[in-house]
Each structure stands twice: as structure tokens, then as C-alpha cells.
Amino acid sequence: MKKRNYNLIFGIIITTFVVILLTIGIFWTPYDPDMMNVKLRLTGPSPEHILGCDNFGRDIFSRVLKGGVSTLWISVFTVLFGLVCGVIVGAFTGYYGGVLDEVVMRLNDVLNSFPSILFSLVIVSLLGPGKKNVVIALGLLFIPSFARITRSEFSRIKNMDYVKCAKLEGVPPLRIMFVHILPNAVNTLLSTTAIGFNNAVLAEASLSFLGIGVQPPDPSLGRMLAESQTYLFSAPWYTLSAGGMIILLVLGFGLLSDGLGDIE
């Protein structure tokens, strides 16, 4: 009997749902997410406003869509930034080893030893808040984990016979690293990237929650959570919508990467 891969099935369903929702959000939202209306202040879900309105009378559904989109973009670029830099660092240290490896990996440890929130706080306060700087701050934080995994894969694969054979054919080091070794490390890197994406979503939300991420008036899931705290009991739909979107993003992608990992 073949066991059904429920992780994959639910992962695909949730992720597809979220992606479709957010793709719509890029081009169209039911209301202007920044349009205030005092009359609708903290009104509950209704046919006109399916997730209700916030403390300024703005449509929560529209804001969740816009906030989700900006969280998604920030996470994607953060992971790409960390992945590209991490792979380059890991490739060189893993392939060459020796002193270079020792020095760079200890620098990596230093970067890793800072609490992540503190580190991003420092960078954001140096560069100033804003989407770009959040990407840089979080991206830097993501380098060590990618570098470490790439390094271990490279130092394992570089001793394989086919890499030795490539060397004996006169293949130059850069080509060996990125044509012969990297494709063989992609499997491991893919699952790391999926986990990294989830971490990025959560990290971005935490930064915005603390007020150093996306700046008003741009909507952001993390800041919506922070603002809704005050109205937790009078308008629970506010907190639930923002938190629910974060959960859907992380859960869908987590299940998807788990399910993909289970495929033989």
C-alpha cells in the first residue's frame, strides 16, 4: 500500500490558495487599503467587509492582502540574498578548505552568535527602516546557515571520484565548483531554502511587529498584529486575520517542503 503524502497534498492546497490570493492582492484589492472611514471603526465582518474593519475604519481584508504581498516579497528577496551570498561563501570555503575555511567560518560563527533580533535592530538603526534595509538586515542574518550547509556539501562532494576526474581533465576550479559540484548539492539546498523562507516570513513579521520593519502607511502583517493588540477583545477579527495570514504562509510552505522531502 502506498501511503498518501498528506503533507504534500495540504501543502500544495494551502500554498496555491495563498499564492492566488496574494497574486490578486498585487493588482486588486476590494477597497483602498489606506482609505479610512471613521463610521466603520472596528466594525465586525460583514458582506461588504468580509474580515471587518480596523481602528481607522480601513478594510482588513484589503490590508491583509497588501501586507501579505509585502511580507512575501521581503521574504523572497531575503532568502535569495542569503542563498546567493551563502552559496558563494560556502562554495569557496568548502572547496579550498585550509586557512580560508577557518577564518571565514569563524566570522560566520561571530555573525551567528548575535541574537537575530538584536542584529537586525543594529543594522536597521544604522541604515534606517524601510523594505530594502529589512531585506539587507535579514539577508545578512541568513548567510551563515546557507554558507554552513553549502560548505559541508562541497567538502563532501569535492572528494568524490567524479570531481577528481574533472580535475584530471584539466577543468578549472570555478567550473568544478559551479558546474560539477553545485548541481549535486541542490537537493540539500532546496530544503534549506524552504525552511529559510519560513524563517524569513516570521522574522519579517517580528521586525514589523517591533516597528522597525515596513513603515506606515504601508500595510504589514507584523504591524497589524502589533496594532490589533489593543483591540484583542473588542475586535478579535483584526488579530485573527493578520495572524491567520502569517500562519497560512508559513504552514503552507512548511508542509510543501516537508512533502517534497518525502518524495523518493
Add this chain to the structure above:
Amino acid sequence: MMLEVKDLVIRFHDRIGGEAVHGVSFSMAAGERLGIVGESGAGKTLTALAITRLLREDNAELLGSIRFMGHDMLNTSGKEMRKIRGKEIGFIFQDPVASLNPLMPVGPQIEEPLLLHTDLSKAEREERVLQAIRDVDLPEPEVTIRKYPHQLSGGQCQRVMIASALICHPSLLIADEPTTALDVTVQTQILKLLKRKNEEENVGILYISHDLSLVRRLCTRVIVMYNGNIVETGDVEQIFTHPKEEYTQRLIAAIPTRSKRYV
């Protein structure tokens, strides 16, 4: 002489340390089929790797001299070495399946030395690859180039390796126990293929093996190594029929023969 190795000493600087090869000297003429035999740990493979300078520089120290076609191999820069490897020296290993990149079709892998060492156009390279596949008797060249290593048998993978090692028409092919991982009938085919290539293209073959009967079938001259030293060297028939050294005699006596049955 195409290859001249003089007083080659290989020393290691890692934790265990010590000298693995103690002053080995031999030479090889162009187009010659030379065998190196000896038990495991005799220094056969180390000597071969030293010729191509593939031992880790920070770890292994090479003394003596190696001259190959006018190059002083121990004083050649890494960039120069890359021009010699693959172009002038081909190399095939013990485990053909592990020697091929599992995620690359075999066509591009055979093509790689051409890409690096020649200025041929894409069409010319493809023609050479197809010809090389035909030359090593692999079936359906057009289909084979798109196959991945796991779709081929061990013997077929070794043929691919030979095709790749010989595609630039090198002067020397170093074969490090190329048939150990293959079964007996395939062994014979690979030996025949190597012999034919040697005769057709005049590529010198340095054949490393612990299997004396294979060396006897392929090589014209043989070097016997033991514990990092050359014990005896000479014409293959002379070594097999009238071995001078005691170690060689014992080695030959260890070959199982048909009169003794082990069942």
C-alpha cells in the same frame, strides 16, 4: 623518453606523516604499455597521482623529478598543469560509475576536455563525441550521449571514461585498476579496447594493477613495487618466466592457477 621519473619521493605532512614512496625511478617511451604491479599500499597509485600532481600540495611533499614531454612536472604552475591534464594525460579510475557526475548526461562529460582544450565549434565537438562513443564500441551513440551514468552498466561507464580520457588524443593514459570493479568478461573487453587504442593512436598506457595476469595480457614491460620501492623491472615475459627477486617470485606464485581448485 616520453615520461621520466627520477628519484621520486612522496612524503606526507599530516598527523601520521611519513614517507610513502622512497626514491622511485623509471621511464616510459611514447606508445609503450607499461604495467605497475604490487600489493595494496605499495605506492602504485600515489606514484601515478604524483605524475599528474593531484596530491594535495599542502599535505604531500614531492621530491625528485618528473619530466613529461619536455615539461618539468614538479615545477609547473597550476594553470599550466590544467593544460596538460586531459590534453596530454588521460586518467581512468577504478570505479567507473563513481567517476562520472551523476547529474550530467554522459555526452557533455565526454565533451568536456574538448570544450576546455580545443577551439572546436559545437558541431565539430558533437561529431568528435559521437565518433569517440563509436570508437569505444558503445551502442547507439545518438541515444547514449543523452543517457545518465545510472542508466549505463559498469562496463559501459568505463567505456565512457575511456572515451572521455582519450578524446583529446593524449600521449599518456594512466589507468588505475580500471577493471577491478568489473566482471571478468567485461575486463577482457576493456583490456582489448585499451590495447586497440594503444595500437591505433599510439597512446602510451601506464597500467596500474594488483592483478598480474591482466598486466601480462596487456603490457610489454612491467614494474614491480613493494612498500614504496621498485623491486624489479623488465620485459613482461621475462619477469613472469624468470623473476629475479624473491618478492616477485612470491607474487607470481600467488596467482591462482587452473591446476589448483578452490571449491
